[in-house]
Amino acid sequence: MDVAWGDKLGDESQGQDILGIRGLDQSIEAALVNGITTVSQRGRYLTILPWAVGEFFDRERQTGATVFDQDRLRRFLFRVEYLTLACTVLDEGPGDGSAALGTNTFGAAMIALREGQPAAVPQDRSAGMLLTYFGPCRALGLIGVGEGDEPFRLPPRGQKIWEARNTAMAGSGAQELLKAESLDREAVRAFVPHFSLKRLADAEAEAELLRDALTVPWEPNGPTAAEVADSYARFGETLAWLRDAAERPLRADALLSQAWRRAAAGGSLEGGVRLAWAEYEGRRRLHYGLELLLSAVAGTLEELSEATLDEVMDAWLAEPDLPEILIRAWPGAAEATAQGGTRAVASVPADLWLEDGPPDGLSRQNPHARALAGFALVVAIARQSAALRADGRVRDRESWGEKALAVVDSPGGESFRQTLRALAAVAVQAHLDTTFRKMASGLRCSLRFFPEGRKLRTTGLRTGAGLSGPRLWNVIRVLQDAGVGGLRDAA
Numbered sequence: 385m386d387v388a389w390g391d392k393l394g395d396e397s398q399g400q401d402i403l404g405i406r407g408l409d410q411s412i413e414a415a416l417v418n419g420i421t422t423v424s425q426r427g428r429y430l431t432i433l434p435w436a437v438g439e440f441f442d443r444e445r446q447t448g449a450t451v452f453d454q455d456r457l458r459r460f461l462f463r464v465e466y467l468t469l470a471c472t473v474l475d476e477g478p479g480d481g482s483a484a485l486g487t488n489t490f491g492a493a494m495i496a497l498r499e500g501q502p503a504a505v506p507q508d509r510s511a512g513m514l515l516t517y518f519g520p521c522r523a524l525g526l527i528g529v530g531e532g533d534e535p536f537r538l539p540p541r542g543q544k545i546w547e548a549r550n551t552a553m554a555g556s557g558a559q560e561l562l563k564a565e566s567l568d569r570e571a572v573r574a575f576v577p578h579f580s581l582k583r584l585a586d587a588e589a590e591a592e593l594l595r596d597a598l599t600v601p602w603e604p605n606g607p608t609a610a611e612v613a614d615s616y617a618r619f620g621e622t623l624a625w626l627r628d629a630a631e632r633p634l635r636a637d638a639l640l641s642q643a644w645r646r647a648a649a650g651g652s653l654e655g656g657v658r659l660a661w662a663e664y665e666g667r668r669r670l671h672y673g674l675e676l677l678l679s680a681v682a683g684t685l686e687e688l689s690e691a692t693l694d695e696v697m698d699a700w701l702a703e704p705d706l707p708e709i710l711i712r713a714w715p716g717a718a719e720a721t722a723q724g725g726t727r728a729v730a731s732v733p734a735d736l737w738l739e740d741g742p743p744d745g746l747s748r749q750n751p752h753a754r755a756l757a758g759f760a761l762v763v764a765i766a767r768q769s770a771a772l773r774a775d776g777r778v779r780d781r782e783s784w785g786e787k788a789l790a791v792v793d794s795p796g797g798e799s800f801r802q803t804l805r806a807l808a809a810v811a812v813q814a815h816l817d818t819t820f821r822k823m824a825s826g827l828r829c830s831l832r833f834f835p836e837g838r839k840l841r842t843t844g845l846r847t848g849a850g851l852s853g854p855r856l857w858n859v860i861r862v863l864q865d866a867g868v869g870g871l872r873d874a875a
Contacts, residue, residue: 402830403678403811404818405671406852408783412664416657417855418598418619419523421516425483425858427865428584429468429517431545431594434526436464436513438538438546443559452533461511463562466490468513470497470572471579479582480861485512502566520862523615525602539604541597548589553578585867594866599623621657626860627870634871636856640665641741647777648738648768661856663778665741668852670765670785672742675849676758678811681840682832682847683751690841693812697805703752709745710753713737714760721756725795725803729763736764747849754849758811759804763792784814812840 401407410422424430440460444452465485472484473494487494490506497503521527526545530537538546556578561571577583585591601616603609629639640661647662684696691699706717714720716731723731737743746757766789772778773789780786788810795803819831832847833840864871 402819402832402847403671403674403784403814404821405667405674405784405814408781408785409664409667409671409852410855412660412667413855415615416618416622416660416664417859418615419520420855420859420862421519422853422855422858423516424520425861426581427594427862428579428581429485429513430521430524430526430597430862430866431549431584431590432464432468432579433461433513433517433521434538434542434545435549436461437527437536438542439550441534441536444533450533452535458510459508460562461514462509463505465511465513466505467562467567467572467575468579468581470494470503470567471576472581473498474569474573475576475580475582477580477582480865481580481582483861484581485516497567497569497572500569502568504566505564523612524597525604525612526597539602541593541602545590545593548593549578549587552587552590581865584865591867595868598863598866598868618657618660622661622859623863623868625658625661626863634860636854636860637741639856640668640854641739644669644768645738647772650771659777663772664854666765666769666772666778667785668854669737669741669761670788672849672851673758673761673765674784674788674811674814676746676754676761677808678815678832679747679847679849680751680755680758681808681812682842682845683754685833685840685842686844687751688842690836690839692838693805693809693840696808696840697801700752700755700804701801703750706756707749707753709743709749710757710760714756717756717760720800723800725798725800728800728803729792729795732760732763732767734764734767736760738764738768741851744850755804755808758849759792759807762788762807765789766792784810787814 414421440457444456469484469486469490472481474497475481490503493503518527521542522529524541525539526542528537528539528542529535553575556574558575558578561567561575564571577586584594599616599620601613604612626634626639629642643658643662644665647659647666680700681693681696684699685691688695688699701721704718710717713736714732720728720731742757742761746754746761749757769778769789770793773780788807791803791806791810798806815832816835819829823829830845831843832845833842835841860871
């Protein structure tokens with residue numbers, strides 16, 4: 385048997401949270417958005433999916449079906465999803481037509497349809513709509529879990545949306561179109577008002593029902609009632625925050641930066657939700673700093689094949705040149721490498737990247753520059769959050785982020801090299817612990833390197849770094865799709 389670390393890693397899942405930190409960021413954010421996820425980007429799917437589920441089971445009852453056929457549901461939902469894509473593509477009116485499911489997969493077919501050629505409906509394809517939008521629909525009381533031959537059910541809210549859409553499409557021949565083997569351009573155009581992602585706000589009854597679902601709590605039976613009410617309360621505060629925002633156009637990154645600036649400056653953040661959004665942004669930036677350090681370790685190991693962490697430090701500190709993007713933000717970066725840890729920490733400006741967040745270009749620098757950028761970003765977050773952590777407004781969540789902050793909070797009499805090494809060790813240990821835990825649970829290997837004695841050996845997998853995308857972008861887009869009042873136009 386010939387087995388080695390790194391065998392076939394290129395075919396394995398490379399993971400999305402190889403530091404085990406992003407989950408904490410996302411859990412803070414998820415509690416504020418009432419079921420909207422990182423992939424549920426468009427509001428009209430929140431009405432089309434309940435309609436499609438109601439339509440399928442209504443047809444099943446009418447045809448006398450007594451046994452639930454999962455494949456039949458899957459095929460029907462795909463047809464609805466494909467028609468939604470086609471209607472959005474053929475919609476020549478103003479508005480945002482992006483984020484339609486299937487855009488990349490069926491791009492060529494949609495181009496042909498737009499040019500007048502029929503678009504064959506692919507057979508035996510799975511729809512992404514149910515997986516992507518069931519969670520938000522369930523949180524809003526639009527779809528529920530059923531039982532027996534109807535594993536999905538429509539609560540009163542979902543039932544009203546199904547009825548409203550059917551009333552709007554009465555006599556239009558939607559059922560026949562959804563059975564067709566191919567889509568004709570003119571036939572599809574007739575359904576643009578009913579399925580285009582651009583047209584939700586124009587469908588008055590449908591949009592009004594979704595606005596109610598987004599802003600008015602529903603009342604489930606049983607012990608989840610309090611949980612639903614709490615979720616709506618937090619979401620209501622998020623909506624109030626968006627309505628009060630001074631930015632125009634409304635942009636998630638600008639809002640988050642503003643929230644973090646106010647928190648770091650000790651400004652007023654009325655309501656726990658606004659402070660929670662500020663904490664989310666601070667932790668998102670801290671996560672990026674640790675990713676920069678991890679990617680720097682992994683990048684150096686790719687160059688050396690194997691090295692101890694001390695040898696990685698040697699490689700970083702042997703590089704005298706630093707990029708302008710770092711020197712401009714941290715003028716003392718070059719001198720810091722020869723200083724003690726305390727002086728190096730003090731040389732990082734307290735307002736480093738506070739205004740607009742760290743620039744994307746940091747992740748494209750050489751490993752030694754990424755390492756120093758990661759160090760500087762962690763130091764900046766530590767200084768900006770010091771008062772928040774001291775008075776308990778940002779609590780200790782006992783995460784890897786807290787371990788990183790502790791390194792730079794009290795560097796003591798050690799050298800900069802020792803402080804940098806200790807910070808890099810946090811990123812290394814976080815990656816190893818997280819990945820081994822995932823592997824022990826049966827998930828695929830996403831190791832970027834592995835320990836062998838004091839040496840770390842590369843697996844050759846690329847290691848990137850970047851700010852994680854906030855769900856707030858999708859919250860803004862969904863609310864604006866539904867025509868929720870008081871929100872400015874999105875960028």
